[in-house]
Amino acid sequence: MVRIENMRKTYQIGDQEIHALRGVNLNIEEGDFVAIMGSSGSGKSTMMNMIGGLDKPSSGEFYLDGYPISMAHGDERAIIRNRKIGFVFQNVNLLPRTSAVENVELPLLYAGISAKERRKKAVRALEGVGLGEHLNNKPNELSGGQQQRVSIARALVNNPVILLADEPTGALDTKTSIEIMSIFQQLNDAGKTVILVTHEPDIAEYAKRIVRFRDGEVISNEVVSQRRMAKLEEEVIS
Template identity: 60%
Template sequence: MSALIEIRDLVREYMIGGEVIRALSGVTLTIDHGEFVAIMGPSGSGKSTAMNMIGCLDTPTSGEYVIDGYNISSLSEDQLAELRNHKIGFVFQNFNLLPKTTALENVELPMMYAGVPARERRKRAMEALDRVGLAERMYNRPNELSGGQQQRVSIARALVNNPVLILADEPTGALDSRTTEDILGLFEELHAQGNTIVIVTHEDEVGRRAKRIVRFRDGTVESDMSSAEREVTGHHVD
């Protein structure tokens, strides 16, 4: 595997009320193509800031972040927006679906921004919904779908531009335990198909399903351990 994400000495500071708050303090991290990684840590640990950096939703105060060969510090806002749309598929806790449009239309949305022709959009959106097991619900609106089905729609939307990275922010946080199991199973299937997946979560069960856990504390990487290493050392997620 080769590096998809390379983060070196990353610092992110914010000015709040005249005081400098350091959310990330010199983070160095590499994630290879095809990995399934969980980023974990308590509230205020820096994991959400790290997610924003990985998703190109924010830029560092200092240090370097390269994704798929692109150094984000050298990109304009428009270039960052294009990179997000083409390279990263986002999955959110609350699904972020447009309520008055069908599942199919929600999945088509990223391709509209990418300038994909209408017929190709429809074809790819239908294929993506079939891939997540929702071929029979593509004309339903979000309020006609269960929470798990809505999350499947959002995963199909994340997949539809064939991104190099699927970035999921607490993707099971709004779901019950049985539905959580279904969604985690889907992520495992996508990983087995070669997708690179990074999940930001505080849930131990989600972390256990990943192949690697990167744990943040106080703006730094506290530990970084593969599932094989966890088994050998007897190290637990919690």
């Protein structure tokens, strides 16, 4: 689904070079659920933005669903992004004076789908995240968790092959975070590939695999169930 080979990203600020990614190799299979962890500034968001086609790597190869994104031009990247990627951010970025259903319709507008079809798909996506009763509420009439659910519905309305979420629960309380994580869990159970950035170990536990970043490099990549087994063994031994 995602294949990343020796990806580098260097930012230039004045005459200073910042190496945000220093040669990342990563494979993510269809149906996987990956949590990306690592300290602040380790390159997690940079990596997500590359996968999401929001930015271009300085070098390296990158394939999404078999398509070589690293070769694509800006316009091409925008089209791929709209068709294949759903992106959820920590701050939800909903249009303020616009109802939930209209916010969710937005990506479909760019995809050139008819008004009737747009409404049908947007309503279905909102029902899917439990917001069927709040279609016409504006963002300020919804709780933080409900707003995040609207942004998940917006990310899913095009039926992307992959869902990217950069600290989607970062601004939410524990109870609401659990609600949001169970939505990701259900989506993954239904076969959607999910990549999520988080600082919280409890949130990462929902994933099947944890990839850790340090200073722009992947330092570990482990299956969560194996990790749980190791933890259990540790407890038995001690």
